[in-house]
Amino acid sequence: MKTLKSIEDIWLSAMKTSVTTLSALVGRDISVSSIERRSIEKIGMEILGKSYIVVSSAIQDITRLFFLLEDKDALTIATLMMGEENPIAEFNDISLSAISEAFSQMISAMALSLSEVIGGKLQIEPPKIYQLDDNAREMIFNEEFTGFRYGLVIAGSNSNIYQIVEKVSEEKLTPKVSAEIATNSEGKKPEENKVLTVDDASNIQPVTFQPLTVSQTKEEKISNLELLKDVPIQISVELGRTRMLIKDLLALSSGSIIELDKLAGEPVDILVNGKFIARGEVVVIDENFGVRITEILSPEKRLEEEQ
Structure with missing residues (x-):
């Protein structure tokens, strides 16, 4: 189990793990070049006047989280996921499914990284994708959340992804240690392991085992086989x-033929x-x-x- 100094360290470690997963998924070099904590107000100012999509999810009861991607960066990820040579120019069901799959893998890797910090297996909520409009802004940009800006290098190009997470205390992301005293059916504390003394040696008796025979008759073998027939x-x-x-999987539809x-x-x-x-x-x-x-x-x- 890892021990990290702060929430920033935890999210940085989790994000690096998820980006490594994405890089392996698309077969291209993707790396984290920087991470900065951002207030919700500052993020709102930085993305003003630009078109962004939102990928929302949750990691069990730890936190709700949102990723904000500029349209061009989201389309770059879709292009890499689908293995297209030419950049995808617009969103459609197939490209959105590719982005959703990418972030599903990333968030799963992030949850796995977090589980190493707090212990136990963490479940994630399937990602949802939608445009950052006034309704989304009202839901995300409030005092319940804080944010991070990640500088990413995707296939040689610089990009920024904003991660907005529900505020949680460091105690919630700190390993919890609990100790319970085992009790028997009467509610009494069981005796500790007893160490025998020389005086107790007279009560020790050797254990006698019956000889083990492995030979079976043909009838016995058939009888044993009968037990398995049901x-x-x-x-x-x-x-x-x-x-x-x-990309080929996402392109399948009714009437498609798969060659075996x-x-x-x-x-x-x-x-x-x-x-x-x-x-x-x-x-x-x-x-x-x-x-x-x-x-x-x-x-x-x-x-x-x-x-």
């Missing part, structure tokens, strides 16, 4: 797999509780699909396939 298992058939970029890694007519994989155990061919039984098993893999071959 255990349910999940059988699934895998037609194929593929990998795609986030198997050729037409190739055997399908049969899995038992997620483990690959056989191959087969797809058949039609009345109005339902079925699978005719063509090969059952040996344990050695299953290991080779998994590797």
Whole structure:
């Protein structure tokens, strides 16, 4: 568990972690060049006359938080997330989904970093994105919040992201240590571990174990197997797999076709509780699909396939 000097240190550590996550996600160099604490009033003055979007979320009961991004910076993140060569010029459902996914990963990394400070797993609220209008200003720019300005270098260009967080005391972000005295069912404090003396040695007796026999008759083995016959298992058939970029995933719609890694007519994989155990061919039984098993893999071959 980390020990940090102040709230600024905590948010700086969390933000650096989240930016590292974003950098790995888009495959481009993104770094934090500066961090400054800002009053709500000063942030309001600095963004005056510019168009910003808001990404809002919350980290459990620790704090509500908002990220303010100038439109051009938000579109840069969307472009990187979608792997586009040409910059995206306007917001649409796909670009907003890409920005939401980026900040979802960033805030999750931030929550993980905070959990190292205060202990325990922290849940986040799914990000929401909207334009910074008068209603949003009224909700965000009040005395309940404080702010930070992060200087970021995104793909070689300088950008600023404002983070506005609900004011919390440093005690709320400080590890809490609680100690409880274990009690038995009668509410009494249990005895401490007793140290035996020489006088107690006369009461010590050796433990005698019965010999362990491992041999089983054929009938006993069959009987043991019978006990397992009612255990349910999940059988699934895998037609194929593929990998795609986030931009391709976001572009999917009704009618889209996904190309898999198997050729037409190739055997399908049969899995038992997620483990690959056989191959087969797809058949039609009345109005339902079925699978005719063509090969059952040996344990050695299953290991080779998994590797």
